[in-house]
Amino acid sequence: MDxxxxxxxxxxxxxxxxxxxxxxxxxxxxxxxTKRAGGAPIATYVRxxxxxxxxxxxxxxxxxxxxxxxxxxxxxxxxxxxxxxAVATKALQATQARYRSGG
Numbered sequence: 001m002d003x004x005x006x007x008x009x010x011x012x013x014x015x016x017x018x019x020x021x022x023x024x025x026x027x028x029x030x031x032x033x034t035k036r037a038g039g040a041p042i043a044t045y046v047r048x049x050x051x052x053x054x055x056x057x058x059x060x061x062x063x064x065x066x067x068x069x070x071x072x073x074x075x076x077x078x079x080x081x082x083x084x085x086a087v088a089t090k091a092l093q094a095t096q097a098r099y100r101s102g103g
Contacts, residue, residue, distance in 0.1 A: 005067060008074035008081075012064040015081035019057040019088040025095060026053055042099065052091050059084035 030046040033039030059080055066077035 002071070004071050004074045008067045008077045009064070011078050012060065012067055012081045015063060015085035015088075016057070016060040018085040018092075019053070019060045022088040022092040022095075023053045023057055025092055026050065029095070029099060045098075049091065049095060052087070056084045056088040056091070060088075 026046050026049055030043055033042035033046065063077040063081035063084065066073045066080065069077075
């Protein structure tokens with residue numbers, strides 16, 4: 001393993017964790033919305049966000065698979081992983097800001 005591959009693997013795993021955090025938050029929000037009266041608008045919003053969560057998670061998984069290739073694939077993996085993590089993190093923050101309670 002060369003250093004570029006190690007870096008690519010670490011970034012791909014971090015990206016996957018970021019995307020799974022988004023998926024987990026949406027799942028938790030959906031579960032809470034379906035259990036309470038008046039939660040239909042939140043459940044509808046969550047359903048509209050699943051494609052973003054799925055696409056970013058798929059991107060992170062593909063990036064991790066790319067790390068099995070050579071140096072060029074490692075560089076592509078880094079680019080894809082960083083992009084997936086950035087989109088997932090922004091989407092997670094937007095969802096949290098929209099439904100943040102307390103204060």
